[in-house]
Every structure is written in C-alpha cells, then in structure tokens.
Amino acid sequence: MLSKEGVEGVRIGFKLGEDNGKREGIFPPQNGKVAIVTGGAKGIGYETAKHLSRLGMHVIIAGNHENQGLLSVGKIVKETGNEKVEFMYLELASLQSIRQFVQRFKAKNALLHVLVNNAAVMLVPQRITADGFEEHFGVNYLGHFMLTELLLDTLKQSGSTDCNSRIVTVSSATHYIGELNLNDLQSRHHYSPHGAYAQSKLALTLFSYQLQQRLAADGSHVTSNVVDPGVVNTDLYKHTSWLFKLCKWLTSWLLFKTSTQGASTVIYVAVSPDLEGSGGSYYANGQKTKSADTSYDEDLQRKLWARSCKLVGILEHRQCAS
Template identity: 35%
Template sequence: MYEIFLIIAILVILFLVIGIHQKNTNGICLSRRRLEGKTVLVTGGTAGMGLEIAKDLADRGARVIIACPFNEEGVSARKQIVEETENQNVEFKLLDLASLESVRKFAANILANEERLDILINNAGVGVPVDALTTDGMHFIMQVNYYGTFLMTLLLLPLLKKTGSTNDPSRIILTSSVLHQMGQMDFDNFNRTNYWYRLQIYGNSKLCLILFGKELAQRLKGVNVVVNCVDPGAVGTRIFDSGNRIAGFFLKMFINTLFKTTWQGAQTALHVALDKKAGEVSGEFFKNCAISEPAPRARCDKTAKVLWEESMRLVNLSNDELVQIFR
C-alpha cells in the first residue's frame, strides 16, 4: 500500500512540474498591431482557439469573417465577438470543409463580395469523430483537416495576391499539431476506412498541412503572400470530445490545467498573423511564437510535390484552374 501511495505522489509531483514548466514556456503574441481597413478570415472561428483568434483580431479593428458548418454556432459566435469587442464588422459564413461543393461555393462568395483578404487563418479541424468516407470519396478526417483546406486556400489565392504588398504581404496560416510527428505519407491508403487508427489519420492530416505549406511557399516566391504553419501545442478544446465525451471532458480539464487553454493555444497563430518579422518568412513552422523544426518527414521537397499533385487530383482542381490561380 505504501508503494502505491509513493507512486501516486511521484506522478502528481511529476505532473505539477511538467505543468509549471509548460505554463512558464508558453509563447504569447506581443504584437500591438492594429488592423483597421484589413480583412481576416478564420475557419473554425466560432469555437475554441478559432473563437479566441477571431475575438483578438476583431478587437484590433479588422473586418472578421468566421466560418463553420453549423449555423446556430456561427450566429452565436458572431454575437459574442461583437458584444465583447464592440466591432460590428464581423460576419459569419457557412463552410463545410467535408464538401468540395461547399468549399467552392464559399470561396466564390468570398471572391465575389470581398474587396481584400489580408489574413487567412486555416484553424478549422476535427479530432477523431468517425472512420468514414465523405460523399467526395475522401476520408472525413483527412478532408476536413487537409483536402478541404488545400482547395479553399488555393481558390482564395487570387484575392490574397491582390491584397498583399511588398511591405505588407498577405498571410496564410495553416494549423498543424505536434501529432504530425506520428503522420505517415502513405498515398495509396490515405483515404481507406478500417485501415488506420483514427488518431493516426489525424496525424497524417497534420503532416500533410506542413508539406502543403512548404510546397505552396515555394510556388509563391516573388508573390506578396507568405504561408506558414503553426503548432498550437496541447490545448484543451472540444476536439477531445470527438472520441469519448466522458474521457474528453477529463482530458480537457487535464490539458487546460497543465498545458494550454484555448486563449494560450491561440497565441502562436496570432503571432504569425501579426508579428512584423513573422511576415518576412514563408514556408516555416512555428511553435510557442518562434520558428521551430517539424519532423524530418515534413521537410522533404519530393514528398511535398507528390502530395501536391495527388491533392489536386482528389479535389478535382485542374491544371488550367491552377494556372489562372497563380497568374
């Protein structure tokens, strides 16, 4: 019995030490930049980290567009942002990243109705809710976390290019995860069901985002648009509810206590969106508001190019469309 209590005491102390270290090393966005006259788009900006990001940007005076697939959640989030920031220039738009049709309709709406797009924050994502294919034939987790973001980002490039300038380039932020380190580049099996553990699929999707950012940065050289990836760290969001709600509840409490709250998790994305020096680099990976190194497999140029071509095929993006996008 004594040994059991001793082990428990050691674990508690260990967790407290880890928590204190994490809380003391979490990066904070220090930029005081104002955003009057700027337009920002935050996918998944209706809950969790995305909502914190959207509130911060609205508080800086930006026109903020938040997007998610749930109308009630979007309307409620917009109301909350307006009430807390007193910025009326906030708009909610429906976007379902699990549907290529929805992504194209959303992008067309933005291109037709917005005069500029200064910052695109691809924050939306899912955890491990289902092991199933979408109507587009892609794995649900992969399509929401990666393929939908891939297509939407490219479709919005003309407006980002039009908005960016030499002194103030437009910025694209892709939200990855520390779990990209467990990701595997298995193109033949990315979209199979009953093949992967769902957590592995999540890791695959987050690895793909980093490789996409790397390849896109190469293709945007000489263009006034920069793209960077962020790892927000372990953040207690509702993404943990997607597996088991009871386990998710306790995981969120544990992570919020020892690692990051949603506000703390939002800081690196805000830093990359706002910091002057962060706007001078492209194709980088940020963690705790500083440039970091992703896993070695996330730095392979050849893999990034193969992923790009395979992604274009799966989202039905033709070469002619791509030429128009980059023209």
C-alpha cells in the same frame, strides 16, 4: 500603447510562448484588413477571430454551424466593439460548399489579407465526406487545400511588398508521428482514427511548405506558415474515450492550455511585424521550431500536391504548376 515599431498598438491579453513576460501580445492595429478564420466559431478559432477583430480587422468566421457562428459573431462584436465580424457558411467536408463559399466571398469584392486554416475534426469514427474522402483527410487537409487554392488570387491581389498577405495553417504536434501513405491516403486498407488525424496534420505541414515555395517562385506577396497551438482544452477531444475525458477533466488546469493561450501563436504568425515577408516555417509556443523530417521532403510535398489537385479536380497547371 506603443508596439516595438512605435505604432500605436493593441494589447490583446496574452503572453507569447514560454518566454512569458519577454514578449507580450501587443500588435499594431490591423484596420482595413480582412481575415477569414475557418472553424472560428469556437475553441482556438474563436479566440483567433476575436483577437483579430480587436486589432480592427474585418473578420469572417467560416464554419458549418450557423447558429453557433452567429452567436460567436454577437459575442465578439459585444466584446471588441468591432462590428465588422460576420459568419459565412462553409462545410469543409464538401467541395461544392467550398466553391460556394468562395463565390459568395468573392462577390463582396473584398480583399483578403489573412487566411487561417484552423478547422478540424479529430479521432472521428471511419466516415467519408460528401466527395468520398476519409473525413480527417477530407476536412482537415483537402478542404483547406481547395479553399486556399481558390482564394490564392485574392490573397495575391491583397498583398504588397511591405505587407504580405498571410496564410496560417494550424497543424499539430501529432504530425510528428504522422505517416503519409500515398497508396492509401483515404485509409481504405487500414483505418485508425489516430493515424488518420496524424496523416492529415502531416499533409497540412507538407502543403504549407510547398505552397510557400510556389508563392516565392512566382514572386507573390503572400506567405505561408504552419502553427502548432499546443495541447488546448477544447471540444476537439469529444471523440476520445471516457477514460481520456476523465483524465483531461482532472488535469486540464495543469496540462492543457486555454483557447486564448492556444490561439496566441496563431495570432502572432497572422499579424506580427516580426514575420513580415517570412514564410515556410513551423511555429509552436511563439517560436520558430523544427517540424518532422518528413515534412521537409520536397519530393513528397510535390507528389502530395499533384495528387491533391487531382482529387479536388483542379488542373495542376492552374495555380498548382510545378
């Protein structure tokens, strides 16, 4: 099957966005490329990892549940026939674990063409990470901030003019109602699970745009984009009320996307030739879309960046230079 560039393409079994039928999931093979998918053992991350493997990529599932990760690797190998799929332990709630993950990855001397910042928790009770960060902020945002920062040199080495490396950060429509409280990023004065999740997703969106600016300013062949996968029937909702779960159970066939549908925009942004060299955008339903006005506030982006460097203990002038 030929993709629109005339390259022998791989159909990966879904249609993109709401213009179903106009654009199908046919992408050029990605053999020889390497991807890391955080939280790739289940849900949207699993489908992303599976489809990237089907395209021939070497995929690393980075997650904090080893058994589940190994089971997912086995399923993907069986289903795609691609044996270059592996699990590597990564606990995003621990800066030490993130550092160790990056050390182990770098010891492989592999390139890195796609980083999918996908893992998340949602609506968890007030809890803190190993480093004392509020869990939504620490896992969803700061963990990925740190991971990306430590992998940036490899991403830069792996990208080229006609084949940029790609950072795909999974946000959520919830970011539209998010507020970033620079005076209380850890929600110590007031905690609401919804507010904390929304703040983490707004932070990821601000980060992704600021990262793109910095990458473009230093002429890197790396792009950074954000994706909203839509409302998807996954375990992310396990901390919701029983009433919500009942409604979800009754209506999921109608109102919720499947994980494969949820992964479609993530995969599109990770590999589509349409987006070569293009960064700094927000995608939903396979289309470039406007994110919340606050997310474009460059002053806020820079402030969050500086604060994040401080919180994770990275010198701002390292990669984070303003």
